[in-house]
Amino acid sequence: MARVLSGVKPTGKMTLGNYLGSFRNFPKFQDDNQAYIFVADLHALTLPIDPLVLHSTTYDIVSFYLASGLDPKKTVLFRQSDIPEVGMLNAILVNYVYMGELSLMTQFKEKSAKLNQKAIGCGLFTYPVLMAADIFLYDSDIVPVGEDQRQHVELAHEIARRFNSRYGGEIIKLPKYVTPAVGKRIMSLSDPLHKMSKSDDREAQKGVIYLQDDEKTIRKKIMSAITDSGSEVKFDPAEKPGISNLLTIYGALKGMEPEEASKLFVGQNYGTFKKAVADAVMDELGPFQQRFNAFRSDESALEDLFSQGALKAREAAKPVLNRVMKAVGLR
Ligand code: TYM
Numbered sequence: 226m227a228r229v230l231s232g233v234k235p236t237g238k239m240t241l242g243n244y245l246g247s248f249r250n251f252p253k254f255q256d257d258n259q260a261y262i263f264v265a266d267l268h269a270l271t272l273p274i275d276p277l278v279l280h281s282t283t284y285d286i287v288s289f290y291l292a293s294g295l296d297p298k299k300t301v302l303f304r305q306s307d308i309p310e311v312g313m314l315n316a317i318l319v320n321y322v323y324m325g326e327l328s329l330m331t332q333f334k335e336k337s338a339k340l341n342q343k344a345i346g347c348g349l350f351t352y353p354v355l356m357a358a359d360i361f362l363y364d365s366d367i368v369p370v371g372e373d374q375r376q377h378v379e380l381a382h383e384i385a386r387r388f389n390s391r392y393g394g395e396i397i398k399l400p401k402y403v404t405p406a407v408g409k410r411i412m413s414l415s416d417p418l419h420k421m422s423k424s425d426d427r428e429a430q431k432g433v434i435y436l437q438d439d440e441k442t443i444r445k446k447i448m449s450a451i452t453d454s455g456s457e458v459k460f461d462p463a464e465k466p467g468i469s470n471l472l473t474i475y476g477a478l479k480g481m482e483p484e485e486a487s488k489l490f491v492g493q494n495y496g497t498f499k500k501a502v503a504d505a506v507m508d509e510l511g512p513f514q515q516r517f518n519a520f521r522s523d524e525s526a527l528e529d530l531f532s533q534g535a536l537k538a539r540e541a542a543k544p545v546l547n548r549v550m551k552a553v554g555l556r
Contacts, residue, residue, distance in 0.1 A: 229254040230365035230400075232265040232305065235282035236274060239289060241434040241506070242421035244513075245408035245477045246371025252294035254369065260300040261363045261538060262290055267305050267312075268355060271348040272336065284527050285517075289436065292516035301541070303534030305359065310542040314358040315351075317549060321388050322354050322380070331376055357381035361549075362542045364398045372410040373420060378402035392552040408477030414450035417466035437514070440507055447471070447503040448496075458490035458498045468495070471502045478505045 233239070233247055254260045264286045269279050283304060290302055305311060327333065327350050337345045348355075360368055360381045368378050378400060385397040411421045415432030424430060432450075434443055453465040460483040462469040472483035479486065490498045520527070550556040 227258045227366040228364050229258045229260040229367045229369065230262070230360055230363050231369050232263040232268075232359060233286050233289075234265045234268045235279060235286045236269045236272070237278060237282060237423050238435040238437060239285065240411075240421050240423055240436065241474065241510075242371065242411035243423075244289075244293075244436055244510075245411055245474070246373075246405065247369065248289050248293040249408075249477075250369055250405050251290065251300070252296075254367070255296060255299040258367070260295075261303070261365070261541070262295060262300055263303045263305050263359070263534075263538070265305050265356075265359070268352060271346060271352050272340075284521060284524055285437075287527050287530065288517050288520040291520045292513050297530055297534065301534050301537045302530060303538040304531045307531060307535035308362070308538055308542060310539060310546045311355070311358050311362055314362055314546055314549060315355045317553060317555075318358055318361075318384060318388075319351060319354050321391075322351075322357070322384055326380060326383070327351065327353060330380070332373065353377045353380050354384075357384050360400045361385065361397045362545055363538065364541070364545055365400050366398065368400050368402045370402055370404065371408075372404055375402055375404065388549075388552075396548055396552045405477065407473060407482060411474060411477075412466065412470040414446055414467075414470070417451060417470045434506065436510065436517070440511065443506060443510065444503045447506065448499050450499065452495050452499075456494060458487055458493060458495070460484045460487045468498075471499065475502050475505050478509055 231247060231251060233243060239248075251260065251262055264283050266279065266283050269282070287302060287304075291297075295302060330353055333350060333352065336349060356377050357380065360378070368381075370378060379402070381400055385399045388397050389395055413419050413421045413429065413432030414434070416429070421433050424433060431446065434446055438446070450471060451467045453467050455465070458468055458472070459465060460469050460472050469483065472486050476483040476486040490501070547556065
């Protein structure tokens with residue numbers, strides 16, 4: 226049985242990009258694999274964050290997992306900071322990753338560029354090391370993520386390879402990433418050349434569908450999405466990035482390739498097409514939001530779930546950490 230591992234950072238409001246790139250895909254791994262899905266709360270500290278937002282968003286994420294269909298009887302659901310072993314593994318691994326490698330990471334370059342250059346936290350720089358620790362600690366085979374996290378999983382693969390060749394044998398399992406067939410990179414509705422991301426910028430927020438937006442807001446954002454010149458609903462990301470992004474969203478929700486989705490709208494105008502996209506989003510997000518609200522309203526049940534998840538996750542983590550500590554001579 227393959228082991229599957231993934232996580233989401235509790236940093237503010239989650240987007241339709243997070244949903245299509247991650248949450249939505251996790252349940253399909255829970256029947257034939259052993260899945261470990263967690264809330265990456267330690268990673269949330271890599272950029273300044275209000276403690277109340279971090280605390281509350283942690284419950285949001287686990288409620289989104291449950292609303293997506295993850296079943297705690299099948300999937301180990303847990304909170305990263307409940308697992309002390311991950312801190313130890315991170316402290317070891319940081320010695321096997323080169324500063325040159327970390328400085329090449331796109332996420333670091335983009336996020337650090339927005340900060341005061343004299344106040345870039347080291348945690349932002351070593352973010353991929355903690356992520357590698359998450360991946361290795363449960364002997365993961367498969368890591369489902371959106372396109373923007375691919376580089377980090379590839380670096381983890383390289384670290385594992387380096388570590389194993391230095392100490393001999395398969396001490397750390399080599400991870401592989403998988404991205405969803407459709408929806409691995411959802412773009413902003415107001416600026417389809419940029420990724421849809423959690424953002425503080427008010428202008429940029431118009432292009433972001435948040436999972437907790439109400440129906441009216443969601444429909445309005447989709448109806449005012451930037452479209453391209455011409456009037457044909459066609460999948461052509463270079464010439465028609467706006468329409469192509471909407472086709473990707475539609476296709477991801479309906480389980481079809483965007484090209485195939487475009488055939489449903491031959492001869493129809495942009496307005497009719499956008500309405501169909503808004504309907505598709507609401508058909509899925511409406512019931513999802515209701516399930517979310519039900520789970521989110523009981524924080525003590527969510528805490529119980531975290532405690533049970535931590536026990537199972539630590540059981541898996543301990544032998545792996547032991548193996549690594551033995552290999553390097555710490556045991
Ligand atoms: P986070 O919270 O930034 O992103 C969570 C997931 O959402 C995906 N995603 C998108 N997918 C499609 N289109 C978009 N516009 C979009 N925006 C975000 C991300 O690719 C990601 O899969 N570093 C991870 C958290 C983490 C992790 C791990 C993941 C920590 N340790 C170990 C896997 C394995 C992250 O960026 O989360």
